[in-house]
Amino acid sequence: MDAIMLQEKLVERLLCHRVKTSRQKEKQYVGFATLPNQVHRKSVKKGFDFTLMVAGESGMGKSTLVNSLFLTDLYKDRKLLNAEEVLFPPSLPLAFPFSERINQTVEIIKHTVDIEEKGVKLKLTIVDTPGFGDAVNNNECWKPITDYIDQQFEQYFRDESGLNRKNIQDNRVHCCLYFIPPFGHGLRPVDVEFMKALHEKVNVVPLIAKADCLTPNEIKKLKDRVREEIERFGIKVYQFPECDSDEDEEFKQLDKELKECCPFAVIGSNTVVEARGQRVRGRLYPWGIVEVENQSHCDFVKLRNILIRSHMHDLKDVTCDVHYENYRAQCIQDMTSKLTQDNRMESPIPILPLPTPDVETDRLIKMKDEELARMQEMLNKMQQHIHDGKD
Numbered sequence: 001m002d003a004i005m006l007q008e009k010l011v012e013r014l015l016c017h018r019v020k021t022s023r024q025k026e027k028q029y030v031g032f033a034t035l036p037n038q039v040h041r042k043s044v045k046k047g048f049d050f051t052l053m054v055a056g057e058s059g060m061g062k063s064t065l066v067n068s069l070f071l072t073d074l075y076k077d078r079k080l081l082n083a084e085e086v087l088f089p090p091s092l093p094l095a096f097p098f099s100e101r102i103n104q105t106v107e108i109i110k111h112t113v114d115i116e117e118k119g120v121k122l123k124l125t126i127v128d129t130p131g132f133g134d135a136v137n138n139n140e141c142w143k144p145i146t147d148y149i150d151q152q153f154e155q156y157f158r159d160e161s162g163l164n165r166k167n168i169q170d171n172r173v174h175c176c177l178y179f180i181p182p183f184g185h186g187l188r189p190v191d192v193e194f195m196k197a198l199h200e201k202v203n204v205v206p207l208i209a210k211a212d213c214l215t216p217n218e219i220k221k222l223k224d225r226v227r228e229e230i231e232r233f234g235i236k237v238y239q240f241p242e243c244d245s246d247e248d249e250e251f252k253q254l255d256k257e258l259k260e261c262c263p264f265a266v267i268g269s270n271t272v273v274e275a276r277g278q279r280v281r282g283r284l285y286p287w288g289i290v291e292v293e294n295q296s297h298c299d300f301v302k303l304r305n306i307l308i309r310s311h312m313h314d315l316k317d318v319t320c321d322v323h324y325e326n327y328r329a330q331c332i333q334d335m336t337s338k339l340t341q342d343n344r345m346e347s348p349i350p351i352l353p354l355p356t357p358d359v360e361t362d363r364l365i366k367m368k369d370e371e372l373a374r375m376q377e378m379l380n381k382m383q384q385h386i387h388d389g390k391d
Helices: 002-028 032-046 062-070 083-087 098-102 143-161 189-198 216-232 249-261 300-310 312-346 357-390
Strands: 048-055 109-117 120-128 175-180 204-208 272-275 278-285 288-291
Touching (some): 048 062, 062 120, 062 175, 062 300, 143 189, 189 204, 204 300, 249 300, 272 288
Parallel strands (some): 048 120, 048 175, 175 204
Antiparallel strands (some): 272 278, 278 288
């Protein structure tokens, strides 16, 4: 009985000690450690937006890849045109000369879809560029694309400078996937000119399309050739951020592999096939099955991880902090120069250049010296006049 009472007292003391310790910790706890949770709740409630541009010739698998990345169908109502409809579109009168049809214009088409996954909402906007590189004469075929990117920057700049800044719609292009044809020996002139025209305006991520057309050895050679040409022509593709020093070795190794994979050799498919007793997304050929999500077959999983799981926020940050800031600074500089020029033209008096601080200081000192000399001369005259009066 005494042993039981002793155990109860011991338990009671332990409980009292824990209560006192917890109360002491509560007194030392301020509460700002919950700020990340508050930001998380607010961000999830507000939702996220991401704008992705896809560019490349027709037939490179752009639509299929986008549908595979986001597990959605953005091109339900799309009609595939045959060769006659491409050269003689219904929207172009038959009276137009053939040369006008050869210089096919590039369209800009937006597809927006709201995706939700585990309570997190994403407003995804895909900017498609049908007609790019499809004409016989592709001279400056990238101009409508650069104009569209600048228009989105301009609209955001106007909204940001307006009175109502609470609900600004961000339609700036955060990433551009550029599809390089698998046939060939590297970059074509149109590929080089396109990426050089866009690399200062948007994050360019080059892809080798339809990688199942090539053997692993051919893919490796083509990647090396494309990387070498990108460096030789001074093209600034999207640079992955460096790992933090406190990251573990496994994460650093994965990050290194991702960087070495660029340009990504991708395959897209929305068809589910059976392979090794499992249903997977892939492409069925007479010689076997190409699995989209098999990393030994293509870089689709690595590209998806970069775009969505690991670097989506960094793509948006680079767009906002680098590309948009460059555009904004250029706009402000142009506005200031134009305002100064207008003031010079409207002013009836010619605006002289301001003197340097040293010249201005010397001029003021000289004026003060002359004024003091005049005052001293007047004082001498007054004293002389008083002295003559006394005599």
